[in-house]
Amino acid sequence: MALPTYAHTFADTPTLGSGATPAGTYSNLDHVWKAAEPFLRTRMNDVHLPMTVMYAEFILDQEPDADPEVTRVAALLHDVGWSRVDGDKILTEGFRSDNFLTSDIRVQHEKYGCDIAREILPGCGYDDAFITRVTDIIDGHDTRKEHHSLEDAIMRDSDRLWRFHPTGLGFSAEWFAKSPQWVLGDLTGRVMGEMITPTGRAMAEAELNASMRILRLDIL
Numbered sequence: 001m002a003l004p005t006y007a008h009t010f011a012d013t014p015t016l017g018s019g020a021t022p023a024g025t026y027s028n029l030d031h032v033w034k035a036a037e038p039f040l041r042t043r044m045n046d047v048h049l050p051m052t053v054m055y056a057e058f059i060l061d062q063e064p065d066a067d068p069e070v071t072r073v074a075a076l077l078h079d080v081g082w083s084r085v086d087g088d089k090i091l092t093e094g095f096r097s098d099n100f101l102t103s104d105i106r107v108q109h110e111k112y113g114c115d116i117a118r119e120i121l122p123g124c125g126y127d128d129a130f131i132t133r134v135t136d137i138i139d140g141h142d143t144r145k146e147h148h149s150l151e152d153a154i155m156r157d158s159d160r161l162w163r164f165h166p167t168g169l170g171f172s173a174e175w176f177a178k179s180p181q182w183v184l185g186d187l188t189g190r191v192m193g194e195m196i197t198p199t200g201r202a203m204a205e206a207e208l209n210a211s212m213r214i215l216r217l218d219i220l
């Protein structure tokens with residue numbers, strides 16, 4: 001099968017998949033990770049969320065007007081709400097139904113995520129104003145069509161980026177019960193077009209160019 005080619009590669013775009021690390025100096029969030037840890041086992045969030053935070057930091061390197069703390073804490077917590085939904089429905093309704101992106105279970109994981117953020121963030125030293133900025137991003141992060149702030153845009157891009165990496169691409173195939181080829185079609189036909197920031201888009205291209213090669217998507 002003929003594969004698409006994208007302009008950006010690891011040669012010009014620092015990103016997680018190439019082994020690069022973010023250039024900026026970011027605050028230590030170990031206390032937030034520890035507070036969130038009981039909620040991370042569901043739906044591979046202990047893999048998805050660390051990768052999302054790192055992608056957010058690569059974008060923050062190029063977006064000096066964004067608030068890095070709000071963006072990173074929102075990225076860290078955005079999916080913790082999956083831990084409180086009916087586990088049997090995560091795959092059937094959250095991934096394999098016709099309306100999976102707007103399904104009730106998707107809305108629930110956003111609402112429960114806001115609840116958990118409000119429960120744990122005061123103990124991490126954050127005030128109400130900060131917590132509201134975080135929950136404004138978590139609320140609707142999958143079901144809302146538009147972003148409403150730069151920090152929201154960066155979080156949304158970071159959330160999508162792992163899907164272009166072999167790890168997220170593989171989990172997507174499993175969760176949607178489809179082949180990697182099908183996931184590739186979803187990435188090129190839908191998700192790539194949803195990337196918002198120039199840095200996020202460049203990383204998506206670089207990651208996907210590599211993933212197509214690594215996973216032999218020309219054949220498999």
Ligand SMILES: [Fe+2]
Pocket residue numbers: 078079109141142
């Ligand atoms: Fe989500």
Ligand SMILES: [Fe+2]
Pocket residue numbers: 048078079159
């Ligand atoms: Fe996510």
